[in-house]
Amino acid sequence: MAFKxxxxxxxxxxxxxxxxxxxxxxxxxxxxxxRRCADLLEQELLRCGFEVKNMQYGNMYDRVKDGNAxxxxxxxxxxxxxxxxxxxxxxxxxxxxxxxxxxxKLIQDRIAPLSPGTSERLVExxxxxxxxATRMPAVLPEFGFHDNLAEAQWLIDNMEAIAAETAKAxxxxxxxxxxxxxxxxxxxxxxxxxxxxxxxLQALAGGKVIREWEIN
Numbered sequence: 001m002a003f004k005x006x007x008x009x010x011x012x013x014x015x016x017x018x019x020x021x022x023x024x025x026x027x028x029x030x031x032x033x034x035r036r037c038a039d040l041l042e043q044e045l046l047r048c049g050f051e052v053k054n055m056q057y058g059n060m061y062d063r064v065k066d067g068n069a070x071x072x073x074x075x076x077x078x079x080x081x082x083x084x085x086x087x088x089x090x091x092x093x094x095x096x097x098x099x100x101x102x103x104x105k106l107i108q109d110r111i112a113p114l115s116p117g118t119s120e121r122l123v124e125x126x127x128x129x130x131x132x133a134t135r136m137p138a139v140l141p142e143f144g145f146h147d148n149l150a151e152a153q154w155l156i157d158n159m160e161a162i163a164a165e166t167a168k169a170x171x172x173x174x175x176x177x178x179x180x181x182x183x184x185x186x187x188x189x190x191x192x193x194x195x196x197x198x199x200x201l202q203a204l205a206g207g208k209v210i211r212e213w214e215i216n
Contacts, residue, residue, distance in 0.1 A: 005053070012029075
């Protein structure tokens with residue numbers, strides 16, 4: 001029986017990323033980027049054999065209710081952080097329970113070394129609703145600070161790696177082998193029926209060959 005993972009990406013579009021950090025040539029926000037993260041993480045987890053509930057609807061109350069009713073084995077609330085633009089680093093929030101601490105540390109240890117910031121730590125919290133109201137181990141990673149230009153651009157440009165490393169942490173937590181995405185093979189055009197054929201051209205004058213060319 002597959003383990004069930006509930007994903008709850010940030011639902012507010014008002015949390016703007018640094019205005020100079022661009023996604024597809026335009027500004028972006030926490031909701032858009034964490035939905036990207038959830039979609040990428042869902043693909044990673046499905047490939048590794050997990051069941052996934054990607055809850056990109058409603059608010060945290062709706063999602064906690066649905067995650068509990070679904071019987072999820074793990075709840076991950078996906079976020080980025082904001083302060084005053086000067087701070088950067090990965091902070092993972094967990095409930096003070098053995099399971100939440102374990103998955104929190106696994107994610108922290110994989111993401112923090114990749115992010116450009118240094119303000120990094122695992123934070124135990126009893127006040128965050130998605131951690132205290134869930135019936136299963138729950139974790140709330142804030143992968144980086146979206147109001148810091150360098151880190152905001154890093155978040156945008158490295159979302160695939162963030163999702164992959166988070167999936168590896170989930171695999172480690174459950175003792176499941178991580179399955180990497182298959183490498184894309186370079187595409188080549190169809191083979192021409194004339195490949196390997198040589199041609200000889202001749203210039204004639206008065207019925208005599210005056211010049212020859214060989215074309216491969």
